[in-house]
Amino acid sequence: MLMSRLEIMIENLVNENPELNEEQFRGHLGGLGLNAGMAEELGDSLWDLYQIIRERKKEAKALKEEETVRPKVLAIVGSFRKGGNTDLIIDRVLSGAASKDARTEKIYVDDLRLGSCQGCYECKPEGVCKQQDDVLKIRNKIEEADGVIVGSPIYGNYMTGQLKMLLDRLMGVLNKRVFVPGEKKFTSVTRLAQKRRNIFIVLVAGAPNEDCGDDALKLLRRMTGSFANGGFVEELVATGITAYGAVAMDEDQLAGVAKAAGVPNPEEAAGRARSRNLDILEKAHRIGIKIVEENENYPTERQDRLDSDGYF
Ligand SMILES: Cc1cc2nc3c(=O)[nH]c(=O)nc-3n(C[C@H](O)[C@H](O)[C@H](O)COP(=O)(O)O)c2cc1C
The missing domain is CATH 1.10.10 (Arc Repressor Mutant, subunit A)
Known part of the structure; x- marks a missing residue:
């Protein structure tokens, strides 16, 4: 006493x-x-x-x-494969951000306690989901962040199921739908604090054509754009990458993978793949830096309105 x-x-x-x-x-x-x-x-x-x-x-x-001075960069990884291609690319983005003194955090969707959306619309009035799992935690982390990276491998020409499940759960939590009488239509308005957030979307595909990411990009652009508030939305669709961790393999390892898959001229194919992968990793690092650098002078302009026909 x-x-x-x-x-x-x-x-x-x-x-x-x-x-x-x-x-x-x-x-x-x-x-x-x-x-x-x-x-x-x-x-x-x-x-x-x-x-x-x-x-x-x-x-x-x-x-x-x-906490008040250093920018915060949040990464959401939609792949189950820790140390896989999406994860490795995102690591480069985060190392770029960290080199500019950002605090970084990486979350694997598979590690979350997460139920699927039940379509009850109980989130509609206040943006609060009735399921008490990790969705609120993710919502708050996005709100606090100055930069958000969302990544997924392409599965069946789309994002992974677990990432889509998270996005479904976040729709009504991040946005609300309001009627604009003057324009006689509904529009989506973010529920998050009005601050600029730079966004980077990372998709990884086994296929060689970038347009295999188009459908996934549509939803990811829409949802991340809703909380960017004037921040940039950049994208990377890394193609022709399938094996576990291939994006960071050296030429010999890539040649081994190519040989095992029966690719003709495996050494030549490995050389091409390595040079493409280096470009991908370099871009990832560069965007990580940009996420932080372009956050130093926040524009004051509010950008809370999305195009019409938002989800809520
Ligand atoms: C179930 C499943 C479905 C897939 N579907 C596609 C596809 O539709 N198009 C494509 O290009 N690659 C597809 N892939 C390949 C992955 O996108 C590719 O292996 C990617 O590098 C995995 O990324 P990760 O290492 O981050 O998990 C699929 C892979 C799996 C396991």
Whole structure:
């Protein structure tokens, strides 16, 4: 009891005089109501306590400053394969962002506690889903972020099922649909805080043609665009990449994969693939940098209206 009172008094002393040296500190002990005997007996412990509280407060202040100053970049990985191609490309984006001092976080959709959308529309009035799982956590992380990366392999000419399930759950949570009387039509409005977020969409396909990503891009552009608020939306469709981790393989490894698949002239094919993959990884890193660099001067213009016929 006496100690907790003393702790409060020492904390107040830190607040008022955070830079005391030991001698000055001891000079303040009388002012805390300690008689000479107690000041003598407790002096060393209280000086330790003063220094501990002072350090704790400095750390808390530094953390708070860091949180407000350093941009936050969030990556959502829609592939089950940790260390797979989508994951490896996203790592490059994040390393680019981190090289510009961003705080980065990567989330695998498969690690989330996530139910499928039940189409109940209970999220319609307030944007709150009745299912109490990780959707709220993801919504809040997107809201806090200055940059958002969403990645998926192409599965059946679309994104993975798990990413689509997450997007379904987020539709009414991120956006609301309002009627604009002047225009006599509905429009979607973001429910998130109005701040600029730069977006990077990453798709990876086994097929050689980039248009295999078109259908997935349609929904991903629409949903990420709704919370970009004037931030850019960039895309990368990495094609011709199938094997686990192939995007980061060296030429020998790629030649081995090509040989096993019966590709004619495997060395030549491996050389081409390696050079294409290096371009992909370089672009990913560059966009990671851009996500942070282009966030330093937020435009003030609000961009909360999407085109009509939004989902909600
Ligand atoms: C179930 C399944 C469906 C796939 N469908 C397609 C497809 O429609 N088009 C395509 O180009 N690649 C398709 N692929 C290949 C993946 O897109 C490719 O292997 C990709 O590199 C995987 O990325 P990851 O390593 O990040 O998981 C499919 C793969 C699986 C497992």
